[in-house]
Amino acid sequence: MRVGRAALAASFLLQGVTFALLVTCIPEIQDRYGLSDSLLPLFLAAVPVLAGVGSIASERLVRRTSARAVLRVVQPAVCATLAAAGLGDRLWQLALALGAFGLLVGALDASMNMLGVGLQHRYGRSVMLGFHAAFSLGGIVGAAVAGLGAHVGLGLPVLFGAAAAVVAPLALLAGTRFAGPAELGDAVREAAAAAARSIPWRPLLPLCLVMAFAYIADASVSNYSVKYLTDGLGSPEDVAKLSYLGYMVAMLLGRALGDRAVQRWGAVPVVRSGAALSALGFALAAAAPAAWAGIAGFTVLGLGICAIIPQVFAAGGRLFPADSDAAVARLNLFNYVGFLVGSPLVGALADASSYRWALLAPMLLVLAVLPLADRFAAPAAVSPAPAGPAAGSPAGSPAGSPAGSPAGPTAGPTAGPTAGPTAGPAVRDAVRGTP
Secondary structure, eight states: OHHHHHHHHHHHHHHHHHHHHHHHTHHHHHHHHTOOTTTHHHHHHHHHHHHHHHHHHHHHHHHHSOHHHHHHHHHHHHHHHHHHHTTOOSHHHHHHHHHHHHHHHHHHHHHHHHHHHHHHHHHTSOOHHHHHHHHHHHHHHHHHHHHHHHHHTOOHHHHHHHHHHHHHHHHHHHHTTOOOHHHHTTHHHHHHHHHTOOOOSGGGHHHHHHHHHHHHHHHHHHHHHHHIIIIISOOOHHHHTHHHHHHHHHHHHHHHHHHHHHHHHOHHHHHHHHHHHHHHHHHHHHTOSSHHHHHHHHHHHHHHHTTTHHHHHHHHHHHOGGGHHHHHHHHHHHHHHHHHHHHHHHHHHHHHSOHHHHTHHHHHHHHTTGGGGGGGSOOOOOOOOOSSSOSSSOTTSTTOOOBBTTOOTTTSOOOOOOOOTTOHHHHHHHHHSOO
16 A cells, blocks of 8 residues: 555645646736736636535546546646646636636545545554645645746746646656555545534534634635735745745644644644734735745744644544544535635735735634634534434535645635545645645
């Protein structure tokens, strides 16, 4: 299974590269297609919606074939849509490219996380964090490549086309080594059954709110950090891309230290500190006098957000220790909520006022995590509801997982570790955002 695990980690990394290239080039996409600031939030919000559709459709395909078979097809296809996004010059062409990107990313995230959860069940211990760390590493690589491309003056056709020409063959190569039925057995089916168990909503609602607020913050950075630096602070495009790169580096480093912090001080202080640090990052970015200060603010924000999302999953697991997969699946729904709210919220406020004022909205929402932090204390376990159909979304809905995965807007997810097989962008953004 080691080979299959390494191949899947490579798949996560390649998706991180693709996602970062797209979100860090939003200003260039606007310029190429003449996309106005008022229409931009609609285009960005459509991607996670379509990703949810793709995630649901993916599960149905997986039932007929396998997660491995779906992933082998959709990841190279995602690369093709990235290349297509750089080739056109009319809005309808961009709409088609981003629409196809959203659908395929949803199927990619779902199948990728199904394989990951299946491997996790076979290993009998958590391995998802490593996959989503690979996604974050890919995000760092993608942002760096986008910055280099802007620095040397590469246009979108060359940048996206060259990236697709490199990533697609690597994805095909990784696909030849994915774990299959011989290695996984019934692990994927067992994980799906675990995620579909019925549990009560009410104990999870405070955690759901925290998850939504965290992903609104993440969507704000993914979609608007580069644009804020270019349009709001007058930064060159190559320098502006360092905002997302710094954010992703901070999240990756924060994940490495997060578990130790929780072990030493406990989940409640870590979540409170993360929320305060996230708000400070937004404030620093909003008040930035120059690009360097904005980059520093988004980097601080990454350190804060990465402390929150993993603890949401952990708290859900503590509430339902016998049904942690189902709890994570429920929580992952709010990855989509965050991305659907975050992009239109910041975009509309920026269009009505400025990006400085728009960044204050997600700042206030992450501050709302502070009074909810007590919910992360170890509680008495909640008994599951009687067996029956899942109270959440139907199996196959994007409830299962930047990491968010996000994951996220563009990504959609691009979101967040999940236990649900249909995790979709949520899991990726979850760790990405786990951040």
